[in-house]
Amino acid sequence: MKTTLSLHGQNLSLLRFPKLPKETLQAWDAGDEYIIDHFQDAPLEKGKHILILNDQFGALSCWFSKDYQVSMQTDSHVSWQGSLKNLQRNECNQVQLLRSTDPLPEKVDLVLMKIPKNNRFLVWQLSQLRQHISPDVEVIAVNKANLIHTSTLKLFEKYLGETRTSLAKKKHRLVFSRADKTLTATSEPSISWDVPEHDLKLENLPNVYSGESLDLGARFFLEHLPSSDRGLDIIDLGCGNGVLSAKIARLNPNAHITSVDESFMAVESAKRNIARNLGEKKRFTFRANNCLDKFEPQSCDLVLCNPPFHQQNTVTDHIAWQMFTDSKRTLRKDGELWVIGNRHLGYVAKLGRLFGKNNVKVVASNSKFVIVRAKKAVISK
């Protein structure tokens, strides 16, 4: 696996975040290289302000910070941390890092975009750009050619402006567009829907997981969550819109709930949904974080987790595994991790390896999902 990006006389040492002992994936892709190559043919005057959207681990930010003023906006805490570490590793010039919930910066001369997986987020970013940048600012977006569909280009045409594409190179394609101020289509800043059987109304910012309807796993999990009058410390790990946080808070009226997600929009949605559905703030904490990095060991009694199995376009179970090991470390003795997953993901066996077979029980299952409870029986690492 390569960790040095060497192009046009510039070398960058780039690692993914978090750093895994047996990492097999690179911290940049051929799409990043295509954008960099493009500037050899069509250079931009040095010192101009480039806005980079959705840089995954900071390859573009590092590269362009050498000659340009760079702002990078992301919805991902993991990308933020990865970019920051790579910028430091390469002693790059300062880059302004922005969350997806921050306003776009002023006076941008060029926009570079890694096209996000989620179309609702793409539409939101395109309509933000159209309202924010002037028509003479070029937007250059990139993705794998097989992920740029006619429908993707239609979204660019509808929400940003006239759009054309490049030839494919190393299976990637560039998309060129500019803001057309005569267009009127806008994207809703959030959408809301009800879960009447649990008396919940949920607001979802554009990049929230399952933002258009309740996740089927979450729906099943909601029916089986534990309740207690004790003053437990509970963590909703990978909280998304906070649906599990809201329900567990109602079932455990004296508990303190910490809602954690790596998506800034998820954390903001969870915060709004707790305020809206529970009308209280005191017993809640919201944190954008990578799993439970830097959480105090033995500091909580219950972790709820509906883990992801994708990181951007990459299918992976390393995040679920990190969530499980972090949970074990963060639980007090006799504390419990409750996990929901598709049956085929084999969580019973995985949790058995971590917590000991006898400490893992199936709470409920149906044809698709299984809910597993793992108890921390002994104090260990």
Ligand SMILES: C[S@@+](CC[C@H](N)C(=O)[O-])C[C@H]1O[C@@H](n2cnc3c(N)ncnc32)[C@H](O)[C@@H]1O
């Ligand atoms: C399957 S969704 C579950 C969302 C919500 N809890 C539900 O049940 O509908 C998994 C969540 O994990 C979050 N996530 C992904 N990687 C993460 C990480 N490294 N640290 C924390 N959260 C992460 C995703 O943003 C997503 O919101």
